Amino acid sequence: MAKILDGKQLSLTIRGEIADAVARLVSAGGKQPCLAAVLVGENPASQVYVRNKQKACEQAGIASRLARLPADISQARLLELITKLNADPAVHGILVQLPLPDQIAADTVLRAIDPAKDVDAFHPENVGLMVQGQPRFLPCTPHGVLQMLRRNAIETAGKHAVVIGRSDIVGKPMALLLAQRGWDATVTLAHSRTPDLPAVCRSADLLIAAVGKPEMVRGDWIKPGAAVIDVGINRTDSGLVGDVDYAAAEAVAGWITPVPGGVGPMTIAMLLANTLKAAGGESP
């Protein structure tokens, strides 16, 4: 029976710490941190995420703004808006919700964000700083996973971590951070072309699934006692499920994150932490 890593609860604790730090910053004469979110189009999941982010900001004493743009907006108009937000001294963090519509080149838009306001840490300058071990911001989801590991005293040093999924947003930075000094894991970055993925996973002390395939990771892929971190959020007919077959994994693993209530809420907490840092505060 695995110990459940409750991301909902931990995210509330961290958000409380952030609220305290915001209050300290403001009472020391600092400016109220402000996050500007940009939402293009009407994607229902994106609307829910952005709303949740704004609610979390409000509760932590972080100001939030929302720019809603029509799905058919031109790339040039979107870039104009980002230029304005870059120049606005009241705005500390800028988040352009992904995915963007097809007429817009997401990489061009993300590169237009001032790296000092890039609270997603998607800008190449911030990716580069992270790769070199001098991060300005850590990307929110991998940062949230690291916080979950640290605050549950899950050892990574000398362990074999297997990350499934090589996305720029989760898999790649997750693998890199776990291998860095301080975390000291030996990391395998597995993906859709990895031969005998079940066997690779069975060798993992720490298994991180970030692929976006419902319940792909089966119970017999898991080493007994392993920590299983499920980053997947898949909407299926039977509701929201992760990338891991939770019921089967829970019987074998030592620790496991639920979906929902695992990594997702931690991602939002780390977005607030990055916004606080962008405003000159001390993030947890």
Ligand SMILES: Nc1nc(=O)c2c([nH]1)NC[C@@H]1CN(c3ccc(C(=O)N[C@@H](CCC(=O)O)C(=O)O)cc3)C=[N+]21
């Ligand atoms: N620029 C940008 N930055 C992002 O960080 C970003 C993005 N675009 N696009 C979409 C993904 C996805 N993402 C989630 C954040 C929180 C939950 C979350 O809180 N999930 C809840 C459940 C929410 C639900 O019911 O869907 C949970 O897991 O308990 C999920 C997903 C951030 N993303």
